[in-house]
Amino acid sequence: MKALVYRGPGIRALEDKPDPTITTPTDAIVRIFKTTICGSDLHIMKGDVPTVEVGRILGHEGVGVVEQVGQNVSNFKVGDRVLISCISSCGKCTNCKAGMYSHCENGGGWILGNLIDGTQAERVRIPFADNSLYPIPEGSDEEALVMLSDILPTGFECGVLKGQIKLGDTVAIVGAGPIGLAALLTAQFYAPAEIIMIDIDKNRLKFSETFGATKTINNADGKAVEQVMAHTKNRGVDVAIEAIGIVSSFDICQAIVAAGGHLANIGVHGKPVTLNIDKLWSHNITLTTRLVDTVTTPMLLKSVMAGRLKPTQLITHHFKLNELMQAYDTFGNAAKERALKVIITNG
Secondary structure, three states, X not given: OEEEEEOOOOOEEEEEOOOOOOOOOOOEEEEEEEEOOOHHHHHHHOOOOOOOOOOOEOOOOEEEEEEEEXXXXXXXXXXXXXXXXXXXXXXXXXXXXXXXXXXXXXXXXXXXXXXXOOOOEOEEEEOOXXXXXXXXXXXXXXXXXXXXXXXXXXXXXXXXXXXXXXOOOEEEEEOOOHHHHHHHXXXXXXXXXXXXXEEOOHHHHHHHHHXXXXXXXXXXXXOHHHHHHHHOOOOOEEEEEEOOOOHHHHHHHHHXXXXXXXXXXXXXXXXXXXXXXXXXXXXXXXXXXXXXXXXXXXXXXXXXXXXXXXXXXXXXXXXXHHHHHHHHHHHHOXXXXXXXXXXXXXX
C-alpha cells in the first residue's frame, strides 16, 4: 500500500509499505477514505517529537471502512463506516475510566502516527477498536467528520474547556491556524463577550473574522501585547489560549492574561518556555496543559449533525493519496498557499 513515511527530521517519503494486519483480538483494520495533515505532523517533521521513529507512517486522523476485525471486537463489523479517533483507548484502565484516554495505561493514548503506524496510508490498524472508533451516521459529510478526529476535540478540550470560558468572558487565542480556529468555533458555545484572534498571517485573520472573531490583531510588528492591553483598558483577558507551540506565543499569553484568569496551552512545544512566575505568582491565574482525550467527540458529532458546528469551513485544499508530498508542501507553507486544513482522499 502507499503511505507517507517519516525518514528523519525534514525528510519524508511516499513509499510502498506492507498492508497492516490484526495483531491483537481487539484490533480492526480500516481502509482509509479520507485523512488530513495535522500541525503535530509538522512538529514531527521538525524533530520535535522524539518518540517518532524513522520509518513510521504518519497521521492520526481520518474516516474509512472496517475491512477486518479481531475476534474480541464487538461494536464494529466488516463494512461499517467509521471515524478514527486520534487517541486510542482501552476503556478499562484507571485513566480511561476517568476519561483520560490520552494516558491509557494499556498501551493506548496518542499512538497513531507516533508509536505505531498511522492513517496517511491506504489502510491502518486501529488498536482497541471498540473504544477508538466511532460509527458514522447515515448521510454524514465525511470530510467534515475528519475534523472530529483531532482538531475540534483538541481545540475544545485543551483550549475552551481547560480555559473555563464562560458567558461574557474576553478571550484571546494566539494562533489562527486550524487548532486556534477550532477553539474559536467551539468557544462560541459559551457566548463569550469577545474573542480576539492573534496571528501574523493576514489571510488566517480574515478567516477568523468569518468564523466569529470579534477582533483580530496582526502581530507582524510584535506589538500584540500592547494592542490587547490597550483594547482591554490594561486589564487583560479572562482566558488566553496558546495555539501554536512556540516561545513567543506562550509569552504573549503570559503577558495578557488578567488577574484571576486562565492560560490554556494547546500548542505542541518542541522547546522549553520560561514561566514568568515572578510576575504571575500573585495574579491568581490558572495555567493548564493537556493532551486531547477525545471524550467530547460524541457531543461534537451531535453538534455537527445538528448543523450547529460546521467544520467544513476549515477545509481549503484537496489532494489524492498519491499527492501527499504536495499536500505536505502546501500545508507546511500555509501562509503562501492560504491553507488551513487539507483533505487527502484515498482512491
